[in-house]
Amino acid sequence: MSNRESLLSVEGVSLSFGAVQALIDVSIEVYGGEILAIIGPNGAGKTSLLNVINGVYRPQQGRLVFMGQTRPRNLRPYHVARQGIARTFQNVALFKGMSTLDNLMTGRVLHMRSGLLSQALYWGRALREEESHRAYVERVINFLEIEAIRKTPVGRLPYGLQKRVELGRALAAEPRLLLLDEPMAGMNVEEKEDMCRFILDIRDEFDITCVLIEHDMGVVMDISDRVVVLDYGRKIADGSPDEVRANPDVIDAYLGVAHT
């Protein structure tokens, strides 16, 4: 559960693409240890917000504070990842010809100190490092119950399992903050239940804070500690699942009807 200490502050962020205003003065607090869902109709700015958080988009206005440090405006996505923010994508983004194990190992790249030269010069050290990365990846494989597919090229796996491998790769990066873009999209009921369990356990066992975009309201209401609602680039609600569900602005945004 949340420790009520801010892990990430998004402060007054505005982002536009030409005439399109994707985010308008959005402020969000993410507390350590919580599962925060971002919801909203299509085009509301949810993915843009994740892309701002992981440094792919630079907002025209506003700032981000992660673990007490204000992010420099020119920080690149690679450095954001090194600071401890990992993500998965709406459409699975894996190396389809590579095995599950190798895909997960790519998640460790940020933590690898040995370059090619030092691997040649200090072979023993590089080997020890490789072993420790393997051990961490094995922990992730066990946790996600994907032992049976460790050697399978991920392109051959059913979609639900590919999503799980992608989650594993993000987890292998040992992030502090995990951003999940529609982790249940395209899954059947059973796969969704598994994914919900994994997200809850990631928070509890790995102590990783999760921000997720999800369209399945049942899932959102079940697993989130807090819900933020975006509509046309603005934040229109922020609260517990029950508060948000009862919020008239949210009902309007989803149902498109005026409330009395």
Ligand SMILES: Nc1ncnc2c1ncn2[C@@H]1O[C@H](COP(=O)(O)OP(=O)(O)OP(=O)(O)O)[C@@H](O)[C@H]1O
């Ligand atoms: N790279 C881009 N170039 C131009 N416009 C963009 C870009 N990315 C997003 N937009 C626009 O910004 C607005 C917000 O899009 P975004 O993808 O963030 O919404 P979303 O809430 O994630 O939508 P969905 O639920 O459909 O994925 C939309 O009007 C979209 O067309």
